[in-house]
Amino acid sequence: MTAPFRYPRFFVTSPTPCPYLPGREERKVFTELNGQHAGELNDALGRIGFRRSQSVAYRPSCAGCTACVSVRVVTEGFRPNGTQRRVLKRNADLEVHACRPWATDEQYELLRRYLSSRHPGGGMATMDEGDYSDMVEQSPVNSFVVEYREPTVDGRRGKLVGACITDQQADGLSMIYSFFDADGADRPGLGNFIIMDHILRAHSAGLPYVYLGYWVKGSRRMDYKTRYRPIEVLGPGGWSDFDPDADPVPVHAPRMRELA
Structure with a gap:
């Protein structure tokens, strides 16, 4: 039986200055959205915290920082x-x-x-x-x-x-x-x-x-x-009600390949 879409390949950007928290760096894990099942892949990734930009789905993957929360x-x-x-x-x-x-x-x-x-x-x-x-x-x-x-x-x-x-x-x-x-x-x-x-x-x-x-x-x-x-x-346990006093918690990214 053929899967609805192939397992995507993930990559990571090089660190750049964080636009939200001074003195920190950001990097993103991302994958391409293409082919006839791009919408299904985008839906699945959206449920685990990815965002779309043009034909790319991305999510923060910053070393030592989990401040960004979906x-x-x-x-x-x-x-x-x-x-x-x-x-x-x-x-x-x-x-x-x-x-x-x-x-x-x-x-x-x-x-x-x-x-x-x-x-x-x-x-x-x-x-x-x-x-x-x-x-x-x-x-x-x-x-x-x-x-x-x-x-x-x-x-x-x-x-x-x-x-x-x-x-x-x-x-x-x-x-x-x-x-x-x-x-x-x-x-x-x-x-x-x-x-x-x-x-x-x-x-x-x-x-x-x-x-x-x-x-x-x-x-x-x-x-x-x-x-x-x-x-x-x-x-890490999925979606839950917002608690303004709770500290952000990490969501582990899928296996990825570093970009130079």
């Missing part, structure tokens, strides 16, 4: 708190469309403004149009771009104020990368709205989880991910 929201139990309900109400007029994974100039310009405002010195700051197109379009799995627009007026499509590159997995939605009008004073909390919109849409579609990537204890940039409850974290 987190996912349990959609059935999500109940927005007072602040979150106000964010939902404030942005309820936005028009939301799940578009095919095709990069547009409008999306790229929004991304450039977002990076300039929120991450001016980050690793994505030098992205050009080609880099963005690759990020969106080089997907071997079921992906789409969720666009958030101001209301249509007199038949004219509203301004694009937010977007999220999203994968639909067998058990949920995986938010690959979101960006939005970070300087929009009339719509504070837009990033939070995009996350909650994904949670509510996943629940409506019968999908139990929304994967938010990695939470890093001690990194203020990551604090927002734990505001959506109930949320689960991935440890």
Whole structure:
């Protein structure tokens, strides 16, 4: 009997400075996603803490550090708190469309403004149009771009104020990368709205989880991910309820081959 997909080969990147915790180094274990079973492989790896970037699935594999912890929201139990309900109400007029994974100039310009405002010195700051197109379009799995627009007026499509590159997995939605009008004073909390919109849409579609990537204890940039409850974290024994006072625990990576 033929297996649904061959066992993937894993590799490890060389260490680079950690973008979240000063003075530390990061490295990643990764494998390629290709062929007719790329989606099935991506689903399986997503359940053990991998993330997708273009046609690669990766997970942190840092020597002596386990600060990065995979987190996912349990959609059935999500109940927005007072602040979150106000964010939902404030942005309820936005028009939301799940578009095919095709990069547009409008999306790229929004991304450039977002990076300039929120991450001016980050690793994505030098992205050009080609880099963005690759990020969106080089997907071997079921992906789409969720666009958030101001209301249509007199038949004219509203301004694009937010977007999220999203994968639909067998058990949920995986938010690959979101960006939005970070300087929009009339719509504070837009990033939070995009996350909650994904949670509510996943629940409506019968999908139990929304994967938010990695939470890093001690990194203020990551604090927002734990505001959506109930949320689960991935440890050696599998997924469990989030405990904000617990120390991160390691998840052992599969056997791998070092890259020079």
